[in-house]
Amino acid sequence: MKVNLIELESLLRSRKLDGTLVSKRPLPVERLAPTGLTRLDDELGGGLTRGHLSEIVGPSSSGRASVLCAVLAAATRRGEVVALIDTFDSFDPVSGHAAGVDLSRLLWIRGRQSSARTTPPGARGVQAIDDAIKASGLVCQAGQFGIVAIDLAEAPVMAIRRLPFTTFRRLALAIEGSETVGVVVGPTTMGRSALGRSVVLRASEHSARWSGAGPRSRVFRGLEIDARVESTRVPGQRFRLHAVQ
Amino acid sequence: MQHGALMALAHDHSPRVEMHGTGLVLLDVDGLGQLWGSPRQIGERLRHAAAERQLGVRVAIAGTKMAALLATQGRCGLTVINPGDEAERVSTFPLSVLKQLSHAQSSGTTTLVRTRRQTRSVKTVHAAEPASLAVSVLMLLPVVQRWGIKTLGALAELPTDELFTRLGQGGVELQRIARGQDSRPLVPEAEEERFEQTIALEWPVEGLEPLAFVLGRVLDPLCQHLDARGVAVGMLHVRLALVTRETHERSLRFPAAVNDPKVLRALVLLDLESHPPSAGIDAVTVMADPVPARTLQFSLLERAVPSAERVSTLLARLTVLMGEQRCGSPDLVDTHEPGVFEMRPFVPRSQGVRSVGTAADTEVLVPVLRRFRTPVSARVTVEHGQPLRVSTGRGYLGLQGHVVTCAGPWRTSGQWWGVSQSSSSAASWDRDEWDVALSDGGLYRIFRDQYSKRWFMEGMVD
Numbered sequence: 001m002k003v004n005l006i007e008l009e010s011l012l013r014s015r016k017l018d019g020t021l022v023s024k025r026p027l028p029v030e031r032l033a034p035t036g037l038t039r040l041d042d043e044l045g046g047g048l049t050r051g052h053l054s055e056i057v058g059p060s061s062s063g064r065a066s067v068l069c070a071v072l073a074a075a076t077r078r079g080e081v082v083a084l085i086d087t088f089d090s091f092d093p094v095s096g097h098a099a100g101v102d103l104s105r106l107l108w109i110r111g112r113q114s115s116a117r118t119t120p121p122g123a124r125g126v127q128a129i130d131d132a133i134k135a136s137g138l139v140c141q142a143g144q145f146g147i148v149a150i151d152l153a154e155a156p157v158m159a160i161r162r163l164p165f166t167t168f169r170r171l172a173l174a175i176e177g178s179e180t181v182g183v184v185v186g187p188t189t190m191g192r193s194a195l196g197r198s199v200v201l202r203a204s205e206h207s208a209r210w211s212g213a214g215p216r217s218r219v220f221r222g223l224e225i226d227a228r229v230e231s232t233r234v235p236g237q238r239f240r241l242h243a244v245q
Numbered sequence: 246m247q248h249g250a251l252m253a254l255a256h257d258h259s260p261r262v263e264m265h266g267t268g269l270v271l272l273d274v275d276g277l278g279q280l281w282g283s284p285r286q287i288g289e290r291l292r293h294a295a296a297e298r299q300l301g302v303r304v305a306i307a308g309t310k311m312a313a314l315l316a317t318q319g320r321c322g323l324t325v326i327n328p329g330d331e332a333e334r335v336s337t338f339p340l341s342v343l344k345q346l347s348h349a350q351s352s353g354t355t356t357l358v359r360t361r362r363q364t365r366s367v368k369t370v371h372a373a374e375p376a377s378l379a380v381s382v383l384m385l386l387p388v389v390q391r392w393g394i395k396t397l398g399a400l401a402e403l404p405t406d407e408l409f410t411r412l413g414q415g416g417v418e419l420q421r422i423a424r425g426q427d428s429r430p431l432v433p434e435a436e437e438e439r440f441e442q443t444i445a446l447e448w449p450v451e452g453l454e455p456l457a458f459v460l461g462r463v464l465d466p467l468c469q470h471l472d473a474r475g476v477a478v479g480m481l482h483v484r485l486a487l488v489t490r491e492t493h494e495r496s497l498r499f500p501a502a503v504n505d506p507k508v509l510r511a512l513v514l515l516d517l518e519s520h521p522p523s524a525g526i527d528a529v530t531v532m533a534d535p536v537p538a539r540t541l542q543f544s545l546l547e548r549a550v551p552s553a554e555r556v557s558t559l560l561a562r563l564t565v566l567m568g569e570q571r572c573g574s575p576d577l578v579d580t581h582e583p584g585v586f587e588m589r590p591f592v593p594r595s596q597g598v599r600s601v602g603t604a605a606d607t608e609v610l611v612p613v614l615r616r617f618r619t620p621v622s623a624r625v626t627v628e629h630g631q632p633l634r635v636s637t638g639r640g641y642l643g644l645q646g647h648v649v650t651c652a653g654p655w656r657t658s659g660q661w662w663g664v665s666q667s668s669s670s671a672a673s674w675d676r677d678e679w680d681v682a683l684s685d686g687g688l689y690r691i692f693r694d695q696y697s698k699r700w701f702m703e704g705m706v707d
Contacts (some may be wrong), residue, residue: 036609061688065613065707066457070587079548081593092704093575093586093614095663099611103575109563110571144551153615154707203686208706212648218652220680223688223706224611244611 012201027195033146033181036074037099040067043229044197050192052127053172053182058201061208062187063225064153065091066201066243067101072147080146081140083107087132088154092178107133107145126162129155135169140174140182148175152186160190172196198230207216207242221245247499250298258291261433266350271310271315273431288323307331312425315397318345336398339385343397343422347383356505382419389419397423438474440533442467443706449488449525456526460513463531464480464506471533477502479536483513486528493522500560500590501553508554515561533673550593560591582659582674583703584616614690621690621703632679635691637702644702646683653679657697678703 026045034047041047048054048071056071058064075082082105084091089110097103112129130154136150150171152160168184168191175182176193184190192198207225212218223243228236248267255262261273274287284306285549297300305316308328312335319338328336335342337682364400394400400423408416421428442463450456471477479502485493495516503509515533540551551559573588626634636645654677661673675695682688688706693699 013524015567019360021438059686060705061686063707065612065615066610069613070610081550089618090615090704091575092584092614093577094584095611095613095616096575097577099613101614103577105590105593106574107593108573108575109567112568131566134561138562138566142551142555144549146548187420208650208682208685208688212652213489216653220652220706222626225610236631241610243612245612 001020043170045048050179052196054196055184055192056199057189059203062201062203063223068185070101075146076102076105081105082147084146085109085132085136085150087111087128101143145180145183149183157188200228202226263431269349274639284325293360308429311427318342333426338397370465382415385415443530445528451525459529464509468506476535477504477538478533480534482532484530485522485526487524489524500592502536505554511558512561515565614704615707616704620703623700623702625700648681648687650682
């Protein structure tokens with residue numbers, strides 16, 4: 001029975017029909033995109049899976065942008081070109097550069113200067129999210145990007161839940177079989193493909209690291225990120241990442 | 246004779262053409278023998294082509310430019326001078342031929358001249374000398390005529406050193422002309438070629454979908470023309486003649502040379518989608534600014550990147566969706582002003598240098614600021630000089646919370662030397678920055694603007 005299962009998996013892989021095939025077998029190195037963070041890569045089994053949609057989720061100040069920039073930086077170090085669909089135009093190029101992102105290899109698609117911070121929460125960002133989803137579809141169709149990241153971190157959870165369930169499925173299909181890693185950043189889990197991973201981050205009052213005793217001598221030193229990797233079959237366990245300024 | 250027609254005739258038969266006045270043209274027909282046969286056959290072909298265009302011409306083919314030029318002035322019809330016979334064939338021409346030639350070069354006569362290079366060494370001397378006969382040389386003609394010299398042959402036979410003693414360098418130059426020798430090689434003129442296609446429509450076109458077919462009809466031949474010349478489109482100008490007799494013009498600049506009609510059509514349509522014409526279209530004209538075509542050598546060792554054509558199309562589509570200046574690569578600016586950057590066109594490179602970020606090289610995670618592009622106005626309660634409570638309006642998540650930990654203030658200012666300190670300016674800044682951890686778990690950067698005495702939230706560490 002086990003032999004038959006292996007043969008069946010091999011047959012599906014040979015015909016490139018393994019897009020939804022879930023297996024505990026480690027993926028070949030060329031199908032993985034390391035994040036550049038040893039601890040995270042260990043939990044991911046080597047890196048994010050190429051041709052699949054993964055996600056980085058967590059609340060505010062949980063380290064989502066830091067992990068995303070690490071992923072982008074690792075990709076640009078490998079010589080790949082990357083795309084960031086910045087739904088609410090919140091990417092800081094100075095921080096990105098400090099995190100190691102080669103900005104000349106980054107296609108930065110800035111959302112319209114939305115009124116997200118001045119309009120009532122109900123109407124906030126719906127149009128911006130729609131535009132970002134469309135833009136990510138165009139980038140995925142263009143191909144040859146190492147990472148295509150969609151930053152929905154500031155989007156209200158209600159607005160994300162209103163999206164049709166096929167939205168992220170379409171994105172996953174657009175990159176299926178390609179060398180592209182799709183990454184969605186958001187406040188809550190949205191959708192990933194079969195071999196995609198969810199990097200779930202958690203924030204707490206004590207995640208920030210400071211040095212110095214008094215407020216005038218105190219300096220912000222970094223974040224201690226509480227993370228967990230979720231995938232279809234592999235149970236995730238919590239681990240810590242240290243973001244140091 | 247029409248100068249343009251003469252030039253067109255010349256360019257149709259040789260890529261190396263040199264103009265002498267408005268009615269005298271030199272062509273380099275060297276190497277055309279395999280195509281059109283003997284020199285005489287080439288000459289006959291040229292005369293036939295000129296007759297078809299209703300041009301009355303004299304044709305001379307010689308091993309040197311000067312012999313060919315003199316032959317057109319001294320003889321009618323077709324003259325073919327074999328290499329080495331130049332001096333002998335022009336020796337019978339009277340000295341007045343030189344004046345005729347000078348007149349033809351300065352004004353214009355009905356003359357067409359061909360030259361055939363005798364040997365490659367002929368064209369290596371005196372390249373800087375003027376193309377036409379020098380006035381100083383022509384001024385020596387009356388002197389020579391007073392000596393009893395009447396033909397070019399008699400002038401050519403005079404002893405050169407004696408001629409130099411009496412007339413100087415001009416005399417030697419005059420004798421070289423009389424022998425039919427060249428003082429400089431043929432310098433072909435670069436043809437200014439226009440890459441333009443126009444189509445006039447029988448019925449006005451309204452809407453982009455029918456316009457796509459029309460664009461295909463003008464862009465296909467345009468790209469073929471460009472391809473034949475080994476160039477591509479660097480900038481494309483589209484001119485639409487509208488039924489209202491107005492003209493709708495758009496210019497598209499591409500980050501890389503493009504020569505694919507389908508890509509060009511898509512880019513033009515996407516641009517017109519953003520900037521549609523105000524009325525129906527009567528005529529479509531496309532003009533291309535040519536740039537050298539791209540030659541790519543792909544490598545198995547380098548990672549593939551999107552092609553320039555694909556990136557151009559993608560950026561055009563994204564621009565339609567997100568707006569102008571919303572897509573590209575960010576570039577840092579050499580300033581301490583917070584949040585300043587530049588947007589540059591996204592041009593992927595196949596292989597680049599490693600990133601200079603030190604943190605990424607050591608695989609250390611760096612906290613990143615999520616910046617509010619327009620700082621959010623905040624209300625901050627301050628006690629003993631420290632922020633105690635932060636809240637914003639209902640816009641940004643209705644954020645409010647007690648400050649758990651804070652660090653600051655970090656004072657930063659700049660460009661204050663350009664304005665008076667009493668008034669705020671977009672170019673100058675003066676602020677006290679704080680890093681604050683709020684009770685909701687968020688970590689923010691807030692600042693107090695010293696000009697307006699107001700608090701703002703700049704971003705969130707995430």
